[in-house]
Amino acid sequence: xxxxxxxxxxxxxxxxxxxxxxxKNFYSCKEITNKKKVKYFLSKLSKIxxxxxxxxxxxxxxxxxxxxxxxxxxxxxxxxxxMAKIGIVSQSGYSDDKKYSSILLNEIESYCIHQQIxxxxxxxxxxxxxxxxxxxxxxxxxMAQTSAYIKNLTNYTPExxxxxxxxxxxxxxxxxxLRKITEKSFRPQSGWFDRFHNDPMLSNDKADLxxxxxxxxxxxxxxxxxxxxxxxxxxxxxxxGYLSGEADIEATKSFSKNIVYITLNAVDEAYRRRGIYSLxxxxxxxxxxxxxVDLVHILTQSGTVGVQKVWMKQNDVSSETQCVYRxxxxxxxxxxxxxxxxxx
Ligand SMILES: CC(C)(COP(=O)(O)OP(=O)(O)OC[C@H]1O[C@@H](n2cnc3c(N)ncnc32)[C@H](O)[C@@H]1OP(=O)(O)O)[C@@H](O)C(=O)NCCC(=O)NCCS
Numbered sequence: 346x347x348x349x350x351x352x353x354x355x356x357x358x359x360x361x362x363x364x365x366x367x368x369k370n371f372y373s374c375k376e377i378t379n380k381k382k383v384k385y386f387l388s389k390l391s392k393i394x395x396x397x398x399x400x401x402x403x404x405x406x407x408x409x410x411x412x413x414x415x416x417x418x419x420x421x422x423x424x425x426x427x428m429a430k431i432g433i434v435s436q437s438g439y440s441d442d443k444k445y446s447s448i449l450l451n452e453i454e455s456y457c458i459h460q461q462i463x464x465x466x467x468x469x470x471x472x473x474x475x476x477x478x479x480x481x482x483x484x485x486x487x488m489a490q491t492s493a494y495i496k497n498l499t500n501y502t503p504e505x506x507x508x509x510x511x512x513x514x515x516x517x518x519x520x521x522x523l524r525k526i527t528e529k530s531f532r533p534q535s536g537w538f539d540r541f542h543n544d545p546m547l548s549n550d551k552a553d554l555x556x557x558x559x560x561x562x563x564x565x566x567x568x569x570x571x572x573x574x575x576x577x578x579x580x581x582x583x584x585x586g587y588l589s590g591e592a593d594i595e596a597t598k599s600f601s602k603n604i605v606y607i608t609l610n611a612v613d614e615a616y617r618r619r620g621i622y623s624l625x626x627x628x629x630x631x632x633x634x635x636x637x638v639d640l641v642h643i644l645t646q647s648g649t650v651g652v653q654k655v656w657m658k659q660n661d662v663s664s665e666t667q668c669v670y671r672x673x674x675x676x677x678x679x680x681x682x683x684x685x686x687x688x689x
Pocket of ligand 1: 530531537609610611612613616617618619620621622623624644645646649650651652654655
């Protein structure tokens with residue numbers, strides 16, 4: 346048994362294992378062939394560059410499992426210390442998967458420590474229990490559970506709606522209201538939780554700020570690509586909710602289908618449970634159907650009941666659930682990271 350390095354010229358060696366791996370992103374989506382799912386996976390891996398690494402476990406000349414580390418540039422800049430995403434692929438049965446992934450996790454962690462990466466996040470499909478157990482045995486802590494929904498628009502017929510809530514695309518003067526709704530919606534005081542807010546090592550204020558930056562970037566993106574849209578819901582001219590969608594350029598390229606994903610979406614607290622989110626989803630699906638989009642996908646925290654209900658009700662929807670774990674590799678203290686300076 347030996348660990349080998351994988352680079353762009355040897356990436357194809359992983360194809361055989363990936364070909365049989367059931368849990369790739371979009372694994373539940375029947376409209377995409379397995380070959381294309383492998384292509385998408387490899388294309389994502391090929392983009393791993395600075396401070397990144399891909400390793401594989403070679404047993405008698407056969408690759409049995411592999412793993413990767415990728416520095417999260419955006420998170421690193423935002424939270425002020427090195428953060429990375431890691432991943433593991435193994436499909437040899439419960440005991441072997443646990444054994445192989447444990448070896449890979451140890452190797453990845455040593456590499457991260459060497460690179461002064463302090464915080465690593467791993468997403469594991471809920472139905473790959475061997476890898477989840479391996480992560481738990483290696484002291485990874487559960488931070489969140491997310492659900493993805495993938496809606497096929499092929500047989501979708503745009504629906505008319507009748508409501509005192511009006512829908513329209515965003516305009517520059519909406520940005521202030523979008524920020525206000527975002528600020529109030531994505532914070533623990535309003536019952537919101539995610540892998541950042543749940544993480545005892547991350548500052549809550551910075552986790553709040555992350556969403557403010559995110560809605561600004563959604564707005565900027567909406568000006569840059571015809572398939573990037575923010576739909577606004579208004580009640581008597583007051584902005585009461587929004588939903589933002591963006592072209593998924595990488596998936597579109599790999600799958601040769603027109604693919605869009607939903608980024609941020611929220612409804613003003615005072616206007617919830619009146620069907621506004623349902624209308625926003627209908628509005629965005631109508632819009633993308635007209636633009637010949639094939640698939641729309643969304644990733645949400647598994648606790649957002651309103652979001653789950655609306656997407657699950659759709660026809661031609663597939664879904665998948667992931668657990669998000671993290672491990673902190675720095676000096677651990679029992680207060681949030683901003684409160685326990687200095688950390689090196
Ligand atoms: C999630 C959210 C967008 C839902 O907006 P909304 O306008 O209240 O949703 P709707 O009124 O269209 O409700 C859709 C369905 O979910 C149900 N629902 C909504 N919120 C619910 C809740 N908290 N508990 C149980 N059911 C709920 C509604 O009853 C409705 O069910 P029905 O279709 O069977 O009648 C809103 O609660 C919100 O902004 N939350 C905070 C931010 C967030 O979670 N954003 C989503 C990130 S992916």
